[in-house]
Amino acid sequence: MAASVTARGGSHRSPASQAKAAIDQPVSDTYDQPGLTTGLAASGDIVVYGFDDGNVLVYDAERDGEVLSLGVDRAVSHLLVREPQTAIVAWMDADRFSPLDLDAGAGPLIKHRGLWDIDATADGDLIASVSYPADAAGSVGVTDGQGSVLWSAPLKDAAGSAVALADEGEYVAVGAAHHWDDGTEPTGQPGIRLYDDTGTELWHHDHDEDVLSVGISTAHEVVTAGTDDGRTIVLDLEGNLLWESEEYSGWIALSGDGETILSSEPDGTLVALESTTGEERWSTDVDMWAGEDLSVSDDGHRSLVVDRGEGEFVLVEEGETIWTESHDVGPGRGALAGDGSAWSTIVTDLEAETSLVQMYRDPEAVRETEPTRGDDAASEGDGATDEDSSDGEDDPSDEDESTDEADDPTGRASSSLALVEYDILGNDPDEEYITLRNTGDESLEMTGWTLRDREDGGRVGVNLRRFDFPSGFTLEPGADVTIVSGQGEDTDETLYWGEKRQQVWNEDGDLVIVQNAAGEVVLEAPITANDNDENTGSASGDLTVVIDQTNAPVEGGEHLQVVATLTNEATAERTDTIELVVGGEVVDSQSVTVAGEATHPVELGYTTYPVDQDVSFEVTVRTSDDSASTTVSVTAASGATDDDDGGESEAGTGEPDQDDSDEPATEPDDENESGAEDPADPEDESGESGESDAPPEEPAPEPEAGTETPADESPGATGNDTGGGTDE
Numbered sequence: 047m048a049a050s051v052t053a054r055g056g057s058h059r060s061p062a063s064q065a066k067a068a069i070d071q072p073v074s075d076t077y078d079q080p081g082l083t084t085g086l087a088a089s090g091d092i093v094v095y096g097f098d099d100g101n102v103l104v105y106d107a108e109r110d111g112e113v114l115s116l117g118v119d120r121a122v123s124h125l126l127v128r129e130p131q132t133a134i135v136a137w138m139d140a141d142r143f144s145p146l147d148l149d150a151g152a153g154p155l156i157k158h159r160g161l162w163d164i165d166a167t168a169d170g171d172l173i174a175s176v177s178y179p180a181d182a183a184g185s186v187g188v189t190d191g192q193g194s195v196l197w198s199a200p201l202k203d204a205a206g207s208a209v210a211l212a213d214e215g216e217y218v219a220v221g222a223a224h225h226w227d228d229g230t231e232p233t234g235q236p237g238i239r240l241y242d243d244t245g246t247e248l249w250h251h252d253h254d255e256d257v258l259s260v261g262i263s264t265a266h267e268v269v270t271a272g273t274d275d276g277r278t279i280v281l282d283l284e285g286n287l288l289w290e291s292e293e294y295s296g297w298i299a300l301s302g303d304g305e306t307i308l309s310s311e312p313d314g315t316l317v318a319l320e321s322t323t324g325e326e327r328w329s330t331d332v333d334m335w336a337g338e339d340l341s342v343s344d345d346g347h348r349s350l351v352v353d354r355g356e357g358e359f360v361l362v363e364e365g366e367t368i369w370t371e372s373h374d375v376g377p378g379r380g381a382l383a384g385d386g387s388a389w390s391t392i393v394t395d396l397e398a399e400t401s402l403v404q405m406y407r408d409p410e411a412v413r414e415t416e417p418t419r420g421d422d423a424a425s426e427g428d429g430a431t432d433e434d435s436s437d438g439e440d441d442p443s444d445e446d447e448s449t450d451e452a453d454d455p456t457g458r459a460s461s462s463l464a465l466v467e468y469d470i471l472g473n474d475p476d477e478e479y480i481t482l483r484n485t486g487d488e489s490l491e492m493t494g495w496t497l498r499d500r501e502d503g504g505r506v507g508v509n510l511r512r513f514d515f516p517s518g519f520t521l522e523p524g525a526d527v528t529i530v531s532g533q534g535e536d537t538d539e540t541l542y543w544g545e546k547r548q549q550v551w552n553e554d555g556d557l558v559i560v561q562n563a564a565g566e567v568v569l570e571a572p573i574t575a576n577d578n579d580e581n582t583g584s585a586s587g588d589l590t591v592v593i594d595q596t597n598a599p600v601e602g603g604e605h606l607q608v609v610a611t612l613t614n615e616a617t618a619e620r621t622d623t624i625e626l627v628v629g630g631e632v633v634d635s636q637s638v639t640v641a642g643e644a645t646h647p648v649e650l651g652y653t654t655y656p657v658d659q660d661v662s663f664e665v666t667v668r669t670s671d672d673s674a675s676t677t678v679s680v681t682a683a684s685g686a687t688d689d690d691d692g693g694e695s696e697a698g699t700g701e702p703d704q705d706d707s708d709e710p711a712t713e714p715d716d717e718n719e720s721g722a723e724d725p726a727d728p729e730d731e732s733g734e735s736g737e738s739d740a741p742p743e744e745p746a747p748e749p750e751a752g753t754e755t756p757a758d759e760s761p762g763a764t765g766n767d768t769g770g771g772t773d774e
Contacts, residue, residue, distance in 0.1 A: 068408060068409055068410050069369060069406055069407070069408050070406065070407045070408075070409065071404060071405070071406050071407075072105075072405055072406075072407060073093060073105050073111075073390070073403065073404055073405035074402075074403075074404045074405075075103075075111055075402075075403050075404075076400050076401065076402055076403070077095070077097060077103055077400060077401045077403060078399075078400050079097040079098050079099045079101075079399070079400070079401060080097065080098045080394040080396075080399055080400070080401055081095060081096055081097035081098060081121075081122070081392055081394060081401040081403075082096075082121075082354075082377060082378070082379045082392060082394060083095065083096035083097075083122045083123060083124065083125045083379060083392065084096070084125060084379055084380065084381045084390045084391065084392045084403070085125030085126055085127040085133065085381050085390075086127055086381045086382065086383040086384075086388060086389070086390050086405075087127045087128070087129045087383065087384075088129060088168070088344070088383060088384030088385060089129065089383060089384070089385055089387070089388075090383035090385065090387045090388025090389075090407060091106055091107065091129070092104070092105070092106040092127050092129065092131075092133075092148070093105045093106070093127070093388070093390045093405045094125050094127055094133050094148075095125075095390070095392050095401070095403045096121075096122025096123075096124075096125050096135065097121070097122060097401060098121040098122075099119065099121075100116055100117070100118040100119050100120050100121065100122060100137060100140075101113055101114060101115050101116060101122075102114050102116065102122060102125070102133065102135060102146070103403065104133075104148055105405065106148075109148075114146070114148075114151045116135065116144070116146070116152075118137050118140050118142060118155075120137040120138075120139040120140040121137065121138075121139060122135060122136070122137060123136050123137060123138040123139070124136035124138070124143070124163075124164050125381075126164065126165070126166050126170075128166060128167075128168065128169060128170030131147060131148040131149050132145055132146065132147065132148065132169075132170035132191065133145075133146045133148055134146070134164060134166050134170060134173055136161060136164050136175075137161075138161050138162065141157055141158060141159050141160065141161045141177075142155055142156065142157050142158070142161065143155075143156055143158065143161065143164055143173070143175060144156065144193075145166075145170060145173060145189075145191045145192075145193065153193070154192060154193025155193070156173075156175075156189050156193055156195070158175045158177050158185070158187060159177055159179060159185075160177035160178050160179035160180070160182075160184060160185075160205075161175060161176075161177055162176055162177055162178035162184070162205075162206055162207060163175070163176050163206065163207070163208050163209045164209065165209050165210050165211040166211060167211055167212075167213065167214065167215050168213060169191075170191055171190060171191040171215075172188055172189075172190060172191070172196075172211060172215040173188065173189045173190075173191070173211075174186065174187070174188050174209045174210075174211040174218045175187055175188075175189070175209065176201075176206025176207070176208070176209040176220055176221075177205070177206050178205040178206055178207060178223065178225075179205065179225070180226060181225075181226050182225060183200060183201050183202055183203060183204060183205060183225045183234065184200075184201045184204065184205035184206035184222075184225060185198060185199065185200045185201055185206065186198065186199055186201060186206055186209065186218060186220050186241065186245075187199070187245075188211075188215070188218060188243070188245070194629045195629070196243075196629065196631065197243075197244060197245035197631075198245065199241065199245045199247070201220070201222060201239070203225075203233075203234040203235045204222035204223060204224070204225060204234045204235055204236060204237070205222065205223045205224065205225040205234070206220055206221070206222065206223075207221045207222065207223035207236075207256055207257055207258060208220070208221030208257060208258065208259050208260040208271075209221070209260065210260045210261045210262045210269075210300075211262070212262050212263075212264050213263075213264055213265075213544075214264070214533075214544060214545065215243055216242065216243050216264065217240055217241065217242060217243070217248075217262055217264065217283070218240070218241040218242075218243075219238065219239070219240055219241075219260045219261070219262040219269045219271075220238070220239045220240075220241065220260065221238060221256075221257030221258065221259065221260035221271055222234075222235065222236050222237050222238070222239055222250075222256075222257055223236050223256035223257060223274075224236055224256060235250075235252055236252070236253050236254070236255060236256045236257055236273075237250055237251050237252040237253045237257065238250065238251040238253070238257055238260065238269060238271045238279065238281065239251075240262075240269060240283070240285065248285070249284070249285035250285075251279070251281055251285055251287070253271075253273055253277070253279070254275070255273050255274040255275040255277075256273065256274040257271050257272070257273050257274075258272050258273060258274055258296045258297055258338070259271065259272040259296070259297050259298050259299070259338065260272075261298070261299070261300030261307075262300075263300060263303070263304025263305075263321065264283070264304075265303065265304045266303075266304035266305060266321055266322055267282050267283045268280055268281070268282060268283075268288065268300075268304060268321050268322060269281045269282070269283065270298060270300045270307055270321060271298075272294075272295060272296040272297050272298040272309070273296045274296050275296065276292060276294070276295060276296050277290060277291065277292055277296065278290065278291045278293075278294045278295075278296075278298055278307065278309065278319070278324070280307075280321060280322070280324065288322060288323075288324075289323065289324040291324055294309040294311065294317060294319070295309045295310055295311050295312065295335075297309070297310060297336070297338050297340060298340075299340045299341065299342045299349070300321065300342070301321075301342045301343065301344060301345065301346035302342075302343070302344030302345070302384055303344055303345055303346065304321055305320065305321055305345075305346055306318055306319070306320070306321060306327065306342065306346025307319040307320075307321050308340055308342045308346075308349050310332075310334075310335055310336035310340050310351055311335065312335045313335075314331050314332055314333045314334055314335060315329055315330070315331055315332070316329065316330050316331075316332045316336075316349065316351055316362055316365075317329040318346065318349075318364075318365070328364060328365035329365065330362060330365045330366070330367065332351050332360045332362060332367065333360075334351060334352075334353040334356070334358055334360065335353070336351045336352055336353065336354075339351070339352035339353070339354050339379060339380065340352070341380065341381055341382035341389070342382065343382060343383070343384060343385065343386030344384040344385065344386075345386070347363060347364055347386060348361065348362065348363050348382065348386035349361075349362050349382065350362075350380050350381070350382040350389050352378060352379060352380040352391075353378075354377050354378060354379060355377055356372070356373075356374075356377075356378075357372065357373035357374070357375065357376055357377055357378035357393045358370075358371070358372045358373070358378070359371040359372070359378065359380050359391055361382075361389060363386075369406070371391065371404075373393045373402070375393065375394075375395040375396065375397065375398075375402075376393060376394040376395050376396040376397075377393070377394055377396075378391055378392060378393035378394070379391070379392050380392070386408075387407060387408055387409075388405065388406065388407040388408070389405070389406055390403070390404065390405040390406075391403070391404045391405075391406075392404075461486075461490075461560075461562070461568035461569060462484055462485045462486025462487075462488070462490065462523075463482055463483070463484060463485070463490060463521075463560060463568055463569045464482065464483050464485045464569070464571075465480060465481070465482060465483075465558050465569065465571040465573070466481050466482070466483045466526065467480070467481040467528075468480040468481065468551075468558075468573055470549070470551040470552075470553055470556070470573060471553060471671050472549075472669075472670045472671045473549070473668055473669075473670060473671075473673060474532070474670055475530075475531035475532035475533075475543070475545040475549050475550065476530065476531070476532030476533065476534070477532070477670065478530070478531040478532070478549050478550065478551060479528050479529060479530045479531065480528070480529055480551070480558055480573070481526050481527070481528045481529075482521070482526065482527050482528075482529070482560070482569070483524070483525070483526045483527075484521040484522060484523055484524065484525055485524075486523055487523050488523060489520050489521065489522050489523065490520065490521040491519075491520050492515040492519045492520065492521060492562075493515065493516075493517050493518055493519065493563060494514075494515075494517075494562070494563030495514075495515040495560060495561065495562050495563060495568075496512045496513065496514055496515070496560070496561050497512065497513040497515070497529060497558070497559070497560050498512040498513065498559050498561075499550060499551060499552065499556045499557060499558070499559065513529060513541075513543045513550075515541070516536060516541065519541075525539075526539065527539060527540070527541060528540045528541070529541050529542075529543060530542050530543065531543045531545050531549055531550040531551070532544075532545060533545070551573065553574070555572065555573070555574045556572070556573050556574070557570055557571065557572055557573070558570070558571045558572075558573055588614055588615045588616035588620060588671060589612060589613070589614055589615075589616075589620050589622050589640065589669045589670065589671045589672065590612070590613045590615065590669070590671065590672040591610050591611070591612055591613075591624070591667050591668065591669050591672050591673065591674045592610060592611050592613070592674055593608060593609070593610045593667055593674045593675070593676045594609045594610060594611055594647075595608075595609050596608050596609070596665075596676065596678050598678035598679050598680070599660075599678070599679035599680065599681050600654060600678075600679075600680055600681070601680070601681050601682075601683055602654055602655060602656040602657035602680050602681065602682060602683055603653070603654060603655070603656045603683065604653070604654060605651050605652070605653050605654070606651050606652060606653075606654050606665075606678060606680070607649060607650075607651040608626055608649070608650050608651060608665060608667060608676075608678075609647065609648070609649050610624075610647070610648050610649075610650070610667045610674065611645055611646070611647055611648075612624065612638060612640050612645060612646045612647075612648055612669065613640075613644075613645050614640040614641065614642055614643065614644055614645075614646075615643070616642055616643070617642040617643055618642050619639060619640070619641055619642055620639070620640050620642070621637065621638070621639040621640075622637070622638060622640075622669050622670050622671075623635055623636070623637050623638075623669075623670070624636055624637075624638050624648050624650065624667065624668070624669055625650075625667070625668050626650035626651070626652065626665060626666070626667055627665070627666040627667075627668060628652070628663070628664075628665050628666075629663070633652035634650045634651055634652050635650070636648065636650070648667075650667060654680050655680075656683060657680055657681075657682050657683075658682055659682050660679060660680070660681045660682055661679065661680050662677055662678065662679045662680075663677065663678065663680075664676070664677050664678075665677075665678055
């Protein structure tokens with residue numbers, strides 16, 4: 047199915063939208079299916095639309111309206127776009143979502159019964175989901191970008207109405223609502239719940255009415271919530287109440303930086319609040335109530351307000367309306383880019399049963415925000431660095447004009463900043479660092495300066511945020527500053543990037559790139575973990591691992607054993623913790639000491655979960671310096687029955703998900719036309735007749751943890767409704 051292109055700059059613009067002549071309209075197309083979902087990358091460089099036929103439409107530098115047919119014949123309900131090339135797509139009516147690789151046009155498919163809401167980290171590598179079944183309690187789970195369910199937990203006495211994932215995935219905030227006992231009476235305990243990255247509930251804050259929206263910011267240490275009775279509740283990360291108000295709507299949005307709460311009131315008022323105090327920053331009359339259809343930029347300065355039923359849109363900047371649009375043909379939805387520079391709209395023409403998709407960009411906003419923002423990953427790969435380079439060379443305002451830039455091997459703007467030391471080997475971001483030195487005679491005031499790697503955050507396919515030097519940070523002449531990739535408390539000598547799970551720097555070769563507040567590249571230095579003269583970590587890289595054998599295949603419920611050999615290439619004795627990792631979780635570990643220039647065998651293992659069908663998956667043995675992986679098989683116990691779904695991961699079940707089989711024949715996504723993994727359905731009570739699927743070609747999902755929640759055929763929602771669930 048193809049989209050047809052219409053005239054640019056459509057005829058529905060209101061006089062208010064025409065007043066800001068600088069606004070461009072790079073996309074204005076139609077699609078021959080209804081649709082009510084859209085999403086934008088943080089930089090606005092990728093825009094995606096979702097439709098009732100289950101497909102998505104993509105616009106970016108490489109695709110001008112490419113249709114991706116994903117093989118799920120249900121309406122797209124959610125779209126989250128994460129750079130460089132990931133879109134998290136959800137189909138509530140199919141109880142499924144997928145981290146979609148836009149380049150490949152496919153991705154693993156994860157099932158979560160009663161799926162209601164999703165959220166994802168900035169790199170798209172972690173996805174949180176909650177469920178709102180029709181007649182049972184809900185559940186919450188976290189899945190990685192490869193489709194493996196990392197953890198899941200039942201909500202026990204509530205349904206999941208909203209979910210928010212912290213920047214690094216270390217916390218998951220859940221908005222809880224009543225669930226329905228046998229579909230007739232609301233029961234359970236609504237409120238706010240916070241989970242850590244293992245699925246452990248840290249605390250809960252009970253409330254009498256359903257929570258409609260939830261947000262979290264680790265930078266400002268707040269968890270925010272809006273409730274069905276019109277309350278705004280803000281707690282700290284320990285669960286202590288910071289403030290609460292009855293003056294605002296239950297639908298709120300928290301800015302990406304955690305500083306601003308936006309609330310759209312039923313009387314048409316839009317209000318901006320300071321998140322930690324509740325102090326009102328500004329309010330304005332936009333003459334519409336957005337409810338959940340409210341987007342806010344990362345810095346809180348811009349917001350897009352949508353009247354879904356009327357297809358009306360208003361863009362507000364610091365309380366001032368700067369653009370409007372209205373359609374009288376049907377309902378609409380919208381999305382705002384994280385940097386506020388672009389926004390997208392989709393409107394369904396009810397009579398024609400088609401969709402109008404449009405995207406707008408404000409060049410002035412790009413020029414204002416681009417030099418200091420750290421999330422515009424798309425610009426890093428399309429020549430932005432080269433442009434910055436040439437600007438830096440020609441700019442007469444450079445600090446040291448006497449330096450001959452032709453002698454600078456990087457060809458960048460001159461600066462006294464130098465890379466003097468680094469250690470980028472190993473798996474622990476807390477042990478990875480680079481050290482910079484001010485070699486000049488003057489202080490370097492580094493407010494607004496940024497640090498990044500070459501393009502992709504240090505690993506192929508992974509996009510980590512840039513590092514922003516703290517406001518007011520100054521590097522004195524001759525002084526060093528070490529930037530650690532992991533987490534910690536900043537000092538004058540050591541700053542922390544804040545990564546929790548993954549390294550920043552690519553061990554096979556990377557670039558350290560520092561830009562000043564004007565966006566000029568002042569340092570570009572190559573690094574590689576194989577350069578022993580530069581990599582000064584005394585022990586890093588010395589302890590390697592090779593997997594020798596396993597006892598696989600084993601029957602589900604039996605002990606899986608992995609035998610590996612450690613080699614200490616250094617002359618000194620080395621002690622390290624060796625870990626066995628399955629599905630992103632450490633299932634066994636031991637401390638081992640290896641003599642210098644010697645080898646040492648190690649045996650690791652764990653008890654597998656019972657399975658109904660033979661499965662294969664990857665196990666990894668890792669040291670601080672190295673890792674090795676192999677694929678193992680677990681077989682079904684003799685006499686096991688195959689009466690479940692095949693090939694899909696399942697979030698929120700709380701049970702080990704081991705690629706069960708027999709997906710209902712009426713589920714169109716069983717055909718797997720997109721090449722995605724199909725989710726497992728351990729206890730499908732939908733009542734639909736099933737057929738046995740072939741085993742998946744990709745490695746099967748890894749085990750889950752927790753206790754199973756009841757299954758149900760209904761996701762507790764109808765049509766395209768997205769977001770938190772009020773009792774209907």
